[in-house]
Amino acid sequence: MKKKILLVVVMALLVVSAFAGKVTIWSWRTQDAEVWQKIEALLKSRGHDITIEFTAYAPTEYDSKVNLALQTGTGPDIVYSRRLPGGRTQVLIENGLYLPIDEYVDLTYFPQASLNSVTWQNKVYGVPFAVQVVGIFYNKDYYDQFGLKEPTTWDELVANAEVLKKNGIDPFFVSGKEAWTLTMQHAMAGVSVLGPEWIKDLTEGKTNFLDPKFTDLNRRLNDLKIYYQNGFMGNSSVDQDASFAFGQTAMVFYGIWGYQTWKQLNPDIHVGYFMVPPITADQKPYAYTYLDGAIAMTSNVKNMEDSIEILKFCATPEFGTIFAGVTYNIPAVTGSTLPPDPVLQEALEIYSNHASPYVYWVGSVFTTQKPSLYDDVLSPGMQEMYAGKLTPEGLSKMAQDAISQWYPPLMNK
Structure with missing residues (x-):
């Protein structure tokens, strides 16, 4: 014993x-x-x-x-x-x-x-x-080479992409294989194109996902895909990091966490940042930030x-x-x-002064239950829309049908 x-x-x-x-x-x-x-x-x-x-x-x-x-x-x-x-x-x-x-x-x-x-x-x-700050990161050397300025409207963003494309440079690298990056892209565009007041109204049930403004955002993103790299639906964020770091593409929809990787891959890269621009110059741009x-x-x-x-x-x-x-x-x-890095300092300034107070992606009420706007709507929906299997109107209906199942302010809308 x-x-x-x-x-x-x-x-x-x-x-x-x-x-x-x-x-x-x-x-x-x-x-x-x-x-x-x-x-x-x-x-x-x-x-x-x-x-x-x-x-x-x-x-x-x-x-x-x-x-x-x-x-x-x-x-x-x-x-x-x-x-x-x-x-x-x-x-x-x-x-x-x-x-x-x-x-x-x-x-x-x-x-x-x-x-x-x-x-x-x-x-x-x-x-x-x-805390993370997301938006559009760009190669400053390309912007300088072609005399481009940081856009203040959506049309100026498209015009910059057109110049880059005509000069044989992929304007955007998009990681279509990873659905979360497409959801993030939608969300970062939404805080500027739709604006925080619209998102607040959505949260309170004063509008819904069938609002033409939401469908218009879907359409703008879908129209933008002609400026993405060939075969973008098969590429990952790892592919994106290499392409952007070595100057094979000019812009990415991403977060500040990618900056370290780009600098490690290519210490000579010159990176700039801007918030997704709104539709008109009199609108204020916002950044999607989150813990x-x-x-x-x-x-x-x-x-x-x-x-x-x-x-x-x-x-x-x-x-x-x-x-x-x-x-x-x-x-x-x-x-x-x-x-003492200018990109990091700018991200901190954006976080402190330009963060959207209302969001619909990470940190929002729309991701707290199932079906979730993140996992069950925008992730598969953006991939289907970009693949031509879902229309911008269809994505709006998909969102409304899903969230109205459980979120009281959007029920019976």
């Missing part, structure tokens, strides 16, 4: 020692590996014997891997979580698979808007790590003490400075120092 007890104790000690000092972190962001290397070195220099094991999975596989691992007890200590409200994160919280962190972590350096995206029933489930996600502690945590230590550090401006310096993303934590 004593031998059995001793064996159990030894095995327990072996299990504890296997995880002592090691914290496992899962993410969908491969570009963050160097961030965690720097944080591990910094924490060790301050006397914390912590080893960080960082693993990044493909974004298309990440959520299912996290969900399965946490339910089977094989998940990591820390995960990158999606934002609230609704969606996968809320389900994981309701099932007890993410742990609240507010009693351990000082969240003083975060604006309430960021904390709202990680709060459920007055508990905070993660440290926000980045990228949060760093959360899971119920599978095996090394809680060191995991909490890491989360505490993630809530400091020092973390934000490291994060921005490596990824060229805007950190969610305030008080950080950003690299």
